[in-house]
Amino acid sequence: MSQDWNTRTKLVHQGARRSQYGEVAEAIYMTQGFVYPTAEAAEARFLGAGPDEFIYARYGNPTVAAFEDRIAAIEGCEDAFATASGMAAVSGALMAMLRAGDHVVAARALFGSCLYILENVLARYGVEISFIDGTDLDAWRAAVRPDTKAVFLESMSNPTLEVIDLRGVAQIAHAVGATVVVDNVFATPVFSRAVEMGADVVIYSATKHIDGQGRALGGVICGTREFIRGTVEPYMKHTGGALSPFNAWVMLNGMATLDLRVRAQAANAQAIAEALQDDTRLARVIYPGLPDHPQHAIAVDQMSGFGTVLALDVAGGQDAAFKLLNALNIIVISNNLGDARSIATHPATTTHQRLPDDQKALLGITPGLIRLSVGLEDATDLIADLRAALGAI
Numbered sequence: 243m244s245q246d247w248n249t250r251t252k253l254v255h256q257g258a259r260r261s262q263y264g265e266v267a268e269a270i271y272m273t274q275g276f277v278y279p280t281a282e283a284a285e286a287r288f289l290g291a292g293p294d295e296f297i298y299a300r301y302g303n304p305t306v307a308a309f310e311d312r313i314a315a316i317e318g319c320e321d322a323f324a325t326a327s328g329m330a331a332v333s334g335a336l337m338a339m340l341r342a343g344d345h346v347v348a349a350r351a352l353f354g355s356c357l358y359i360l361e362n363v364l365a366r367y368g369v370e371i372s373f374i375d376g377t378d379l380d381a382w383r384a385a386v387r388p389d390t391k392a393v394f395l396e397s398m399s400n401p402t403l404e405v406i407d408l409r410g411v412a413q414i415a416h417a418v419g420a421t422v423v424v425d426n427v428f429a430t431p432v433f434s435r436a437v438e439m440g441a442d443v444v445i446y447s448a449t450k451h452i453d454g455q456g457r458a459l460g461g462v463i464c465g466t467r468e469f470i471r472g473t474v475e476p477y478m479k480h481t482g483g484a485l486s487p488f489n490a491w492v493m494l495n496g497m498a499t500l501d502l503r504v505r506a507q508a509a510n511a512q513a514i515a516e517a518l519q520d521d522t523r524l525a526r527v528i529y530p531g532l533p534d535h536p537q538h539a540i541a542v543d544q545m546s547g548f549g550t551v552l553a554l555d556v557a558g559g560q561d562a563a564f565k566l567l568n569a570l571n572i573i574v575i576s577n578n579l580g581d582a583r584s585i586a587t588h589p590a591t592t593t594h595q596r597l598p599d600d601q602k603a604l605l606g607i608t609p610g611l612i613r614l615s616v617g618l619e620d621a622t623d624l625i626a627d628l629r630a631a632l633g634a635i
């Protein structure tokens with residue numbers, strides 16, 4: 243393995259652990275435990291396991307370790323801990339580092355389950371949370387305090403695709419000694435430069451682009467070796483949110499094509515956004531790659547691409563949005579994202595249904611809003627599918 247490799251090479255080779263058989267494809271070490279040659283060896287390993295010495299799959303496993311090495315290498319982090327899902331990563335990272343009495347500042351525009359962890363779980367254990375408008379640096383400045391232990395944000399928010407100024411937030415957070423924790427799903431590991439911009443901890447739901455084919459749940463926490471092995475690992479290994487070796491193998495195979503897929507999907511997203519931006523049946527087309535996006539300049543500065551998701555605000559509200567969704571032929575109605583298949587979601591009635599109307603309005607989740615996760619199909623076919631569906635309104 244080499245530090246000098248470029249991303250695509252790392253995505254194919256980094257972290258692979260060949261057995262004595264020299265298999266070409268990554269092996270799936272589908273085992274819960276490991277045999278020790280002697281009682282003394284077992285004792286020694288429990289005293290302190292060396293590199294590639296494993297004890298129990300809840301603590302670590304060779305296939306899972308390969309996935310951790312690969313994602314850490316492309317993210318530019320010292321280490322990573324793989325988890326059973328994206329939410330196991332978000333809750334694990336936060337629960338591992340916070341204690342009662344700590345203060346956290348979080349951007350308000352969050353994935354529903356992230357909001358639940360902060361509002362319902364952490365608050366119940368005595369962590370104080372201040373929610374703010376993440377795009378407003380003055381709001382971050384006003385909210386941080388000397389006892390602020392962490393700031394939490396989605397670098398690009400779901401579903402309205404606000405882009406947060408990571409460099410600005412990191413400066414403000416680091417000035418009070420707070421750790422910057424970034425849920426980076428929408429930015430994708432391909433386009434992210436979160437670590438370079440000042441993020442200390444980067445979290446992915448591997449369920450999304452890393453698998454990229456809608457097959458398996460997984461997640462990962464990336465950070466310094468001290469944070470991952472000193473803070474995250476002890477918490478995760480005792481609370482049990484480990485990634486299964488089979489799912490790690492699915493993710494490893496997903497990563498081989500991650501760069502190609504995400505770039506092709508983002509090119510499709512850009513083409514769709516440009517094709518539909520002047521359509522009068524749409525009140526707004528939201529995509530960070532369009533020059534009229536409020537944070538277009540920030541997206542250019544802190545990412546090397548604009549992501550694979552766009553949002554269409556249908557002028558006729560929920561009725562018109564439902565007509566459009568029901569008339570789609572290629573694009574399916576579901577709620578995953580980052581899949582090779584294009585997927586349309588109506589956030590107000592599904593993923594964000596739980597939010598009260600005033601919260602939805604505050605976050606820009608209008609009745610007409612459709613989130614479109616753009617897949618690998620031909621862009622011409624996708625545009626034709628959307629145009630035909632717009633005609634059905």
Ligand SMILES: *Cc1c(COP(=O)(O)O)cnc(C)c1O
Nearest residue numbers: 327328329353425427447449460
């Ligand atoms: C999907 C998602 C998660 C949760 O990931 P799971 O793998 O479904 O647990 C967290 N944050 C964001 C931004 C997501 O899109």
